[in-house]
Amino acid sequence: MSKExxxxxxxxxxxxPAIAGACARTTVSAGPTALVKALDTALEDWKFRHAFARGGWYRLGGVVDGSGERVSDNLETWLEQELAARDGDIDLLVDDYADQELYATRLVGQTHYLTACVGDAHEDFLLLEIEDLQEMRAHRLFVGEPGSLEELTDPRSGSEKLQPLDLPFYTFRRLQHIGALLQRMLVQKPEAAPIHRMFEDWTKSSAGQTSAYSNHWVIATREHLDRYQQPIIRAQPIATLAGEPPTFGAAATTRQLELHQALTQFDRGVGFPMAWYFHMLTSKAVPHWVAQAVIEDALDGYAYLPPRDLEVVRHWLHAPYTL
Known part of the structure; x- marks a missing residue:
């Protein structure tokens, strides 16, 4: 990895530390605008903007009793320790706690993505992830004859009535320089990943000539160990478009003027040129046959895309990828 x-x-x-402090000083009820202001005060060198929020997820929490008193902050660790104390006998564990009113908790939340440009290259931006979380009382433990730790920790029955235990709160998750992230990925695996190719295509195309990548996309990353215990980074672009992409209004036989109109309408609906191409790669809102049709039209003398964009599409046809 380079020194930079x-x-x-x-x-x-x-x-x-400064970001964590800004999170602690800001109430979730005040909304993302208040969070951005707190960050502006804490980080004078950079101006972050709120780009996108993604929710609908949860992670396991701890254990509380019927009155809300905390038994443990970590449900999985507590259950593993209690099971180990009984030599792995889950039936004995269930019997010992059958008469106690204990509940698992969940941290329900959403991730806020904020960006700040720090240079001229499209990958030269900071991506800040802040979560807003609320701990909720979930299922009651040791009922219904659970037969495994998985059934105890996260039964996924869908019938749990979640009850809030406290107010939601912000917590700092991660800050990354995306250019540095891409370099780290190349150190792990020299062959360019789809996300590298997306940045290359953005830079070469009309999209990159018109708008910064971070105006339209954020990147969700996760890291895991492969079978050789080496870290592997996965990077998935997420469009910051509000709602779903517009419907692409063209059939597989559409060509020339009608296809051009369909592409233009899609691009306008999303808000940048070549949006159809990048959503073809990421959201499947645009089918793959469109790329072939665009090049066929150009070969027939009906080139409605600039040469730079035709070259991007042509290269994709020779070496396709998706994200």
Missing amino acids: STAWTEYCKSLS
Whole structure:
């Protein structure tokens, strides 16, 4: 990894305390605007903007009793310890706690993505992830004859009536320099990943000539160990478009003027040129046959895309990828 990439990684780490403090001082009820203002005060060098929020997820929490008193902050660890104390006998564990009113909790929340441009390249931006979380009382433990730890921790019955235990709160999750992230990925695996190719295509196309990548996309990342215990980074672009992409209004036989009109209408609905191409790669809102049809039209003398965009599409046809 280059010195510049390493420096950005360390710099992002150095900002963590200031970001965590801004989160602690801001109430979720005040909304993302208040969060951005708190960050502006804490991080004077950069101006973050709220780009996107994604919710509908939860993670396991702890254990509380019937009156809401906390038994443990970590449900999985507590259950594993209690099971180990009984030599792995889950039936004995269930019997010992059958008469106690204990509940699992969940942290229900959403992730807020905020961006700040720090240079001229499209990958030269900071991506800040802040979660707003609320701990909820979920299912009652040790009822219904659970036969495994999985059934105890997260039965997924769909019938749990979640009850809030406290007010929602902001918590800092991660700050990354995207250029440094892309370099880290190339160190792990020299072959370019789809996300590298997307940035290359954005830079070469009319999209990159018109707008910054971070105006329209954020990147969800996760890291895991492969079978050799080596870290592997996965990077998935997420469109910051409000709602779903517009419907692409063309059939597979559509060509020339009608196809051009369909592409233009889609691009206008999303808000940048070549939106149809990038959503073909990411959201499947546009079918793959469109790329072939665009090149066939150009070969027939009906070239409605600029040469730079035709080259991007042509290269994709020779070496396709999706995200």
